[in-house]
């Protein structure tokens with residue numbers, strides 16, 4: 186009567202998730218009404234709550250619950266010197282090729298990978314050679330241009346005069362807003378080492394070919410920590426943060442067997458990193474990067490010191506020991522976390538011979554915690570009692586939905602699809618015994634509970 190497919194038996198398809206996300210008000214294509222804007226996504230009423238639940242969980246776990254973390258919220262637009270000093274103006278590039286017939290542009294490494302060859306860490310020259318040698322063509326079979334570098338930062342100008350000096354960029358990472366405020370936090374709070382500064386917020390990258398739903402977007406949200414450590418002690422903080430990252434992923438409900446660590450080899454690491462561990466996840470599109478943990482050394486603070494002329498040294502309290510702290514950086518992409526949560530929660534089973542789709546969110550992430558329904562919506566006495574119950578739960582839990590559309594079976598299906606853990610139904614018996622039926626999402630079991638015990 187009731188059969189849930191195990192993780193191994195089920196194969197979640199990306200199109201099923203995209204379709205559910207749209208059908209049930211989680212995500213919409215950005216600017217859809219005008220034909221869309223590639224690489225942008227809008228959050229619907231349920232999506233925004235799910236996203237905030239993930240971001241709040243992260244903030245509570247990594248900032249509020251700890252004594253060694255400070256939060257900041259820096260401006261998205263920053264002085265162009267930030268991006269010159271950080272290396273982004275010169276090196277934040279992807280390899281670009283053009284279809285010589287259609288002029289469509291593609292990421293060269295993606296085409297090489299799609300053709301079945303290793304592309305990680307290859308230089309433009311090496312990619313070029315591979316494309317020629319293996320006769321790799323565009324996805325529609327045309328010849329490709331030579332590979333060239335393409336800077337992914339969105340450039341804009343600030344103020345009424347557009348010239349060299351007014352150039353700014355939409356930030357491609359939140360990290361630099363932390364580094365530029367490092368000195369402010371040290372001067373105001375003088376924290377002991379090690380300590381971290383955390384930030385959440387939008388980042389923008391002009392991806393050559395955004396794809397795979399929100400996985401590779403042009404506008405997305407990041408959650409980053411720059412954790413400042415004594416240069417001799419970076420390894421212990423690295424290991425401790427790696428452990429914390431796994432604990433957080435557990436809290437997202439991601440099955441441990443779908444989460445993998447990848448020690449990134451030197452030639453694939455970002456220019457600032459001496460060690461990077463990527464956390465990969467078995468997405469419906471395959472095993473891909475979910476987040477990164479990098480040892481950024483003193484690369485950023487040293488560059489700021491050289492380029493701004495301001496001293497970035499930290500003095501150990503009560504001593505004359507001065508140095509520029511080194512940095513460990515756990516860097517999360519919210520959209521990838523959300524896609525991992527959606528795909529691991531997506532479940533199909535059979536109830537009484539009928540196929541059912543439900544999102545098995547951990548309760549603390551579910552956008553709606555309770556749905557409250559009168560058994561029949563044309564019976565005023567049931568509706569009035571159901572409103573009473575709804576008000577009680579709403580006051581207590583906030584995310585409670587009123588649902589009186591269609592018959593009760595349809596309501597259950599709808600609530601299952603948005604991952605509501607509990608449906609509360611008010612029926613004629615409720616008027617007699619002041620108890621309601623609570624139906625549980627995962628097991629579909631129903632039990633009677635007194636209203637005062639809800």
Ligand code: GAP
Pocket residue numbers: 357358359360390392399400401402403405407409474475476477514516517518519520521
């Ligand atoms: N501050 C370090 C940094 O920016 P990154 O590996 O370039 O490192 C960190 O990005 C995380 O941001 C990635 O692990 C991923 O979760 C997310 N991310 C990067 N580019 C993305 C994109 N185009 N769309 C969605 N998420 C992205």
